[in-house]
């Protein structure tokens with residue numbers, strides 16, 4: 001009887017050993033983390049795995065977030081050049097799983113101490129009662145602000161849209177800068193306004209499209225207003241770069257963003273003193289107050305030729321220690337409850353701020369089509385902000401597109 005070679009170290013982490021002994025071979029890993037800030041830390045963690053398993057080589061491949069979903073689907077469909085492990089965004093995971101492209105992980109070395117994961121983070125890893133990924137980071141959104149600029153204008157972080165408008169006017173008067181950068185080429189940045197009017201994209205429980213209800217129209221009106229009255233500046237393309245430059249250079253006093261933006265933000269000239277960065281909850285709308293839930297899981301390709309080493313790699317990269325490292329070095333939110341007690345997380349003010357925000361973030365429907373809701377929404381959202389369509393038409397066009405996407409939904 002070959003005794004399992006898996007030994008648990010003091011931290012409860014398995015050494016990834018398998019009953020046949022040493023792991024070996026190559027694990028190709030597609031990482032979508034931001035280049036120049038996040039990727040350095042993730043590469044370092046992967047090197048730690050190689051140290052622990054000298055016969056395993058991790059082939060790190062950086063794939064841009066905007067390309068990875070289709071790139072993986074094409075490779076998996078072709079049955080060639082798909083990676084062993086992919087950083088699968090929360091909405092991609094049910095999509096990939098429904099296509100049979102992910103290895104089920106229940107009972108494998110990839111899944112350790114499952115009940116240590118936040119339930120909200122686990123939700124996107126389940127498909128038809130099986131587990132197809134392990135949560136790596138969870139995130140939501142807040143309002144990032146430049147404390148110096150706000151103090152100069154004599155304003156506090158806005159808690160609602162009226163305060164956002166009035167503070168933007170004071171910021172303009174006192175500093176000449178624009179109050180808010182509102183990203184216009186990514187509809188994820190619209191969701192907190194939609195939730196703020198009491199709306200949502202769909203109601204998955206009743207299989208009803210809800211984006212074209214009056215709340216949706218009001219939300220489109222609210223964001224259009226912010227741009228039309230000069231409270232916010234926006235762009236129809238290159239939104240990420242323009243938003244980050246504007247905020248890092250102090251051209252705008254605020255931006256709505258998430259923890260994944262912190263590492264890059266702190267490289268900005270306005271934030272060499274990192275205490276100049278403040279973060280507050282997103283402004284409430286006329287009816288409610290809510291921010292979206294996002295994040296990333298690690299998943300194993302069903303066709304991997306090195307499942308054992310891939311399982312061990314996923315477990316290592318989502319372990320308490322790895323999550324404490326990314327919390328400490330990148331201010332990213334752990335998905336393991338126990339990681340929040342580690343000193344690296346406790347010492348991160350930003351992790352401390354976002355934890356309750358994530359716990360109250362608006363749940364999204366983790367259905368295979370969930371991610372596809374963003375493309376049609378993005379087209380209409382950008383058109384509203386650039387005056388190419390009306391809020392009413394945008395809401396209707398988005399709802400119609402959803403009913404084509406979601407078979408049989410009302």
Ligand SMILES: C[C@H]1O[C@H](O[C@H]2[C@H](O)[C@@H](O)[C@@H](O[C@H]3[C@H](O)[C@@H](O)[C@@H](O[C@H]4[C@H](O)[C@@H](O)[C@@H](O)O[C@@H]4CO)O[C@@H]3CO)O[C@@H]2CO)[C@H](O)[C@H](O)[C@@H]1N[C@H]1C[C@@H](CO)[C@H](O)[C@@H](O)[C@@H]1O
Nearest residue numbers: 032033034065066067069070091188260294295371374375
């Ligand atoms: C349009 C897309 O809609 C959805 O995406 C939603 C997403 O579901 C939302 O959750 C939200 O994602 C948050 C995210 O949670 C948050 O963590 C952060 O991510 C950071 C990382 O943290 C940082 O490390 C680094 O990676 O950088 C990341 C990005 O900064 O910010 C994200 C929001 O930016 O918002 C997304 C919408 O953007 C679909 O899922 C598709 O992605 C779809 N694109 C496809 C569409 C295909 C057909 O058109 C086209 O052919 C294909 O090629 C395109 O891929």
